[in-house]
Amino acid sequence: MTSAATAPPDGADAVPGRSELGTVTISTRVVEKLAARAAVEVPDAGAAAPRVMGRAVSGPRALGARQTSLTGLPKSTADVDGSRAMLTLAISVRWPASIPAVSRAVREHVSSRVTQLTGLIVTEVAISVTDLVTSLPAPARVH
Secondary structure, X not given: OOOOOOOXXXXXXXXXXXXXXXXXXXXXXXXXXXXXXXXXXXXXXXXXXXXXXXXXXXOOOHHHOXXXXXXXXXXXXXXXXXXXXXXXXXXXXXXXXXXXXXXHHHHHHHHHHHHHHHOOEEEEEEEEEEEEEOOOOOOXXXX
């Protein structure tokens, strides 16, 4: 006598993070941090412009705010629903790089890295460019 319900032989219909041993849950905050780290792995992309009272402020040290940086982490949010994730990133782009090209590269890289590291299916990566980095601070001098 055989059972009609059998598991797929290659795990094609398996749900990420779930097995016969239990379930793995990945915090939304962890997904946000992974997305932010993956975004800065793309050349010409970096941290979002500083915000003062809810508005992006560009320019060096405007109102005492930190400068926009290509080495800092961008702002990121994630909405994780089961095995699917929707991500939102606010980034800056180095001038004169193409904003659409950098955005596309960030979207593709973040999606693949988050999927690779978590097993989640990334359904959307929304990107807003908050600043263009036109000048970078001089490297620190060694005394």
